[in-house]
Amino acid sequence: MKRRNFIKKGCAACAGLAGLSFLLESCGSSLPIFKTTPEKKLLFIPEDKFTADNHHLLVRSKELENDILLIKNKNDYTALNMKCTHEGFALTVTDKQIVCPAHGSTFDFSGHVTKEPALRPLTTFTTEIKNNTIIIHLP
Ligand code: FES
DSSP states (O other), X not given: OHHHHHHXXXXXXXXXXHHHHHHHHHHSOOOOEEEOOOBTTEEEEEGGGOOSSOOEEEEEOTTSSSOEEEEEOSSSEEEEEOBOTTTOOBOEEOSSOEEOTTTOOEEXXXXXXXXXXXXXXXXXXXXXXXXXXXXXXXX
């Protein structure tokens, strides 16, 4: 009997952990985060922070109000300000889109609105590549 109860409780705990892990994945982004500090309104991100499987990176800095979603394209990079253009809430990223948890606006990975109430696309920052480093130009 004791062994049976132990197995039952063990299975219940495993099921609970599996459910918790699902919730954690659905609550927020599991994207890698690169923390940095701007130098003269420039952010420097080594290209090797991206891998063959990973084309998205969150760039975070204490000096920035919001994260920047840096997206690796075929020949360049897109840097999106993760601030909703509706009322300015911080955005989250899923596998398929960028989502505003405040009122449900969604954006594609080019920053275009795919669901209102937001009407304007996300702010993008100019990027360039020098010596295997991605440089983001802040306004
Ligand atoms: S602040 Fe993002 S939808 Fe309203």
